[in-house]
Amino acid sequence: MSAAPPDNDVLWARSLVKSHHGTPALRGVSLNVRLGEVLAVAGPRGCGKSTLLDVLSGMVPADEGEIWFNSSPVHTLGRAAREKLRRERFGYVGPEPHLVPELNGRENVALPMLLAGISRKVAATSAAEWLERLDVAECAKRRPAELLQDQRQRIAVARALAAAPAVVFADEPTAPLHRESQDQVMRILLTASRSHKITLILATHDASVARYANRVAVMADGRLAIPVDARDAVALSELEEDAPTCSTSV
Template identity: 75%
Template sequence: MSAPPDNDVLWARGIVKSHHGTPALRGVSLGVRDGEVLAITGPRGSGKSTLLGCLSALLPVDEGEVWFNSSPVHTLSRAGRERLRRDRFGFVGSEPHLVPELTARENVALPLLLAGAGHKAAYSAAAEWLERLDVSECATRRPAELVQSQRQRIAVARALAPLPPVVFADDPTAPLHREAQDQVLRILASAARSHQLTLVLATHDPELARYADRTVSLVDGRLVGPIAPVLHGTAATAVNAVAGR
């Protein structure tokens, strides 16, 4: 067992994973550089969510290795994987999974409070991210009072507010219409770049991968090759402006 390259914050070698006997990943090897915005594309059922699950310590691998910052993830116990996800990773799925009893602001502040942040700092950061995601008017409302697109933006704010080293986004814009999808992806990508976070995005929509620094594709659980996306026109201008370039 050898450690990954120093500039890879995440590194996987020969990952094999099956669900109830059905292969989902078939020997996937992948490195993710520190501060990189990486998009993983592919059709539905190609293994994108499973790959994110293995990289983020949500799922144990059947075979292979997963490393985070030169530390092995694949040898961790279930409790160890839970601590890693809580302390070092942010996650946004296609469903928001907010705490129903809490307001939007409380939901976003929650991971900061659990990490030991003071009440004032946690709520100040929550307010800032709700504003950046254009849902500041929802701050005192509970999830049941909101539409799905608002709940999803709040989930994105919750993932970004603690500024974790790595944010995993599994089809995070699925509940949104096209204009909102572009806005949220711009915010995710620009936040990652401006705060030196690593963003790993899974999407079946290749149009959304244009915000990434690099794209890889999965087909039937196998990595089929990298694509180097280039931003053009208004998309490039928007991303570079928000990122301060």
Template identity: 65%
Template sequence: MAPPDTAPPDNDVLWARALRHAHHGSPALLGVSVNVRQGEILAVTGPRGCGKTTLLGCLSGQLAADEGEVWFNSMPIHTLDAASRERLRRDRFGWVGDTPQLVDELTAWENAALPLLLAGTGNRTARRTALDWLERLDVADCANKRPYAMLQSQRQRIALARALVHKPDVLFADEPTAPLHRADRAQVLRTLTTAGRSHGITVVLATHDTEVATLADRTLALLDGRASGAAAEACSLTV
């Protein structure tokens, strides 16, 4: 086992060891370790309530684990203060969840362009880039609509465009196809995986859908807050 606060291997963009976290006293993670290589698509699978969302929250810096280490490249996320974690999420990570969290007052393209606009990208460039992602996700016709005027499936695609628009180092996707019908789900997953591979984006995808997991390069199975089966053995070899 590596000594505490030792940076992860160079080919791992994300590396976590012995993560433990509880929600209001209820254990959610019980010593989970995981590594994710640059450009890899990792599916985190398991039934609802097994700890998938909590793991993604800890890896992305949204949650501070009660115990354990999380590294992004050579940066120890577990030692960062809240403001530094927020900057990391804004500048280097993308996030899409099972429900789209859009700004009601903004149009679809403005919602999609938000990460670029917040980073100081010019309006024209941000709009052009956002429209390109809306086109890829087959919602370009919604560009000037506000969320209330769109279907749930369209709003979810806008949320995915927003997560990808700034070409993050890591995209965290927590059940991103949950609100979609089968045909929509297939297209969104193709776009997500294609974008990841073509732009070198590392993707950590939480899902309880085995069909979704087949698109990943590797799978980490969770059960009751622990890595299960061969996944647990594989992860133990990295720490």
């Protein structure tokens, strides 16, 4: 086993390998994520972005490799310990909101806080504040079926941020939103990341979303296509070449 990672890396992964039913999705990915940064994991569809986020967040175990969170090993944890870690330290928002249909907007946002042991009153107050920040305060008492997809996704973003996680994993978080709404939700995610010192790991195939990040990890076929470095023209032009249809406007 290698030495523990440097202290200023919130996540540190080495040589991650993962296959889905024999199909390789990660073929040896090593990367570090710094405390408080916004890291984009970018690349074309099917290159392994979602799998990398799922493995880094402990949602699925890697077949091989190491993951360290705040200098503690994640790769040695069993399922229950990984679930506890995800519940208490990580937030997740995916391309679909996946809200609990029986709960209203505020209850959906409060749920991770209640599961983390926060009192009902504090969770309800915090949920209401995050719904307001996401511009969907009017959805607090309405169930998902009564809402637009845009409103549901904003609630999912509020749910990921409200429990004050150390890291938010956001997999194509703006996919169901229209363009103006995408920009607004990305700005809210970035503001929350800065003001609450939340590290944000963002999977996207869209160069215009990757441009919001401090650094970009461009993937191709289960590997990092080029070394992860400061957000630069090289990383983004690689992405734009791979995904010629995506917008480059910021």
